[in-house]
Amino acid sequence: MTDRISDLLEAAAAHAEPVVRGVEDKQLGKRTPCADYDVRDLLNHLFHVVVGFQALAARKEADFSHTPDYLEGDWRGRFAAETGLLAEAWAVPGAEEGTTGTMNLPARTVGSMVLLDLTVHVWDLARATGQDFTPDEEGVRALGALVAEMGPTARRMKVFGEPCPMPDGATPFEELLASTGRDPHWAPNPNP
Structure with missing residues (x-):
């Protein structure tokens, strides 16, 4: 069991890359x-x-x-390379210490934020494109505390939606999704 951000990012990337590679060009407008x-x-x-x-x-x-358009050439291969560079950047000694960014947040919190995107947004992509996705369990555990702590602020900033109700027996990942405002049972409209 690890709690190093670089290890968690590396594991999340290993789960994310097959989903990104599985997105077909004809699905980009979904x-x-x-x-x-x-x-x-x-x-x-x-x-x-x-x-x-x-x-x-x-x-x-x-x-x-602003967000540039990264989807040119072999973007799927570049995504895999960039997630590798991401894990390497957070593995540098001291990367998790102190503060970083314009909001001057604790570096570990910032690293956890990208872990959240690399977990939850990959689920979003998998759902939208009809793919299976199982996140890294250690990453999900680490993200539960982050979302509990930052959830109220993220909702005020419109980064998260209001939490979705969850039935008894929800998995930790379903609880994480619901706490970010996602319906864990979301499916694309079959008749858009």
């Missing part, structure tokens, strides 16, 4: 559980977060004011 994003937009967002949080690990600034 809607996702994130109402503001279709598949193309969500892939670009996730790509941008993975790249930007490499800089944050190194105490450099990242520009999130």
